[in-house]
Amino acid sequence: MTEAANFDAARAVAMARQALQIEARALTELGPRLGDEFARAARLVLDCKGRVVVMGMGKSGHVGRKIAATLASTGTPAMFVHPGEAAHGDLGMVTTRDVVLALSNSGESDELNAILPVLRRLGVPIIAMTGRAESSLANHADVVLDSAVAEEACPLKLAPTASTTAQMALGDALAVALLDARGFREEDFARSHPGGALGRKLLTHVRDLMRSGDALPRVGLDAGFTEMMREMSAKALGAAVIVDAADKVLGIFTDGDLRRLVESGRDLRSLQATDVMKKGPRTIRAEALAVDAAELMETARITLVLVVDEQNTLQGAISINDLMSAKVI
Known part of the structure; x- marks a missing residue:
């Protein structure tokens, strides 16, 4: 008998609803925890003369790429650097004018933690986005953004689900706060998206x-x-x-x-x-x-x-x- 033959449609819908409820709860609980540390992170980025260098491994890396893209398209110069590649030469992309935004739910990613001491010696400010305030990543950071979740949406409690949703939302929150602080307007957004519908509307005369x-x-x-x-x-x-x-x-x-x-x-x-x-x-x-x-x-x-x-x-x-x-x- 195939897996398709055993498919239970009602159970699939119930599991999907449960996953959405868990992730929605994670986001709801994230808001009240924002405060001085978030404001400090935004201030660090606004004072940055270079770029926001986003780093993360695995699923956090995928989220990091999206955050870097969102920042770049909303007025904050940003790029993603893979921690593994950084340890083998790409760290040269990071300058003392930059700010590093490092993502790791556990805060114990070997590839990421291996380059944190180097970043500290360079004097590069580090913003950590992690679910563990006592982790190695948090201890190396100048500012810690708490992205902890009570549970993952995965029924096995293994696959990053609610934790990556929290990271993504926290990255969006940072981008929106920075966008507002910079006075970023529709016309500015259009210049970053000349090929999109908004770009055509706001840039075509x-x-x-x-x-x-x-x-x-x-x-x-x-x-x-x-x-x-x-x-x-x-x-x-x-x-x-x-x-x-x-x-x-x-x-x-x-x-x-x-x-x-x-x-x-x-x-x-x-x-x-x-x-x-x-x-x-x-x-x-x-x-x-x-x-x-x-x-x-x-x-x-x-x-x-x-x-x-x-x-x-x-x-x-x-x-x-x-x-x-x-x-x-």
Whole structure:
């Protein structure tokens, strides 16, 4: 009989719920223990002229890599150094300008403890994140962050589960405290994530996406209806911009206007741009964020916004398709 045949669905769900309850309890108990030591750790990092060097073995190492990444993306320069590799040369990455954040639930990791005396001799401040306040790691540290848990979620009480959850959460708490102390903003986060959705929204400007030059469909006030249609078809923006001799925006004529005009039954051949254009089209500046153009389109229920300068001179145009192609929306 296979293991799958013995599978008890109800027991699996019960075990999962129990694991979540244990880990939730571990986090709940972690909060009240934060105090002066946590504040001292944050102060050490804020005063650091170099980087936060995160170290940890095994599961603590995996958590450490995530903490280093979170710190780096929220305004605190950080990197992960494997303790085993540090003992064989990588310790040269650590300078006296750095702060070391060392993770070990037991506080007795051989690879980590082997390099602690060297770090002390270098004068590098050490922040320990450990579940044992009397461990070797804690005794070598300048600041100790207590990540102890009452029990692991593993029913065998062997696999690091609740303890690594506590480490992860404590690392996030430190990153959030530092982010706030630095005055880190959405724009700063976006600069660290230029390829993400937030980065595209906060770093992409209208000038980066707008059509300009010969790509703009524009005609003069006295342009005939046929000339205007040719310009709209050639530029494929779904509109024609009506401008004066100095390229000042006077109005716009869109595909929607054309549909309504055809439905009205008027004689189109006799019309000029000045007869059918809409005055006061929606405009935006080139330096505005692309997401602002998207908001304008949504509010006005339009699919195209003209880009003008302070003198209302036509600079470009940006469409909803441009925003979608750039994944701004």
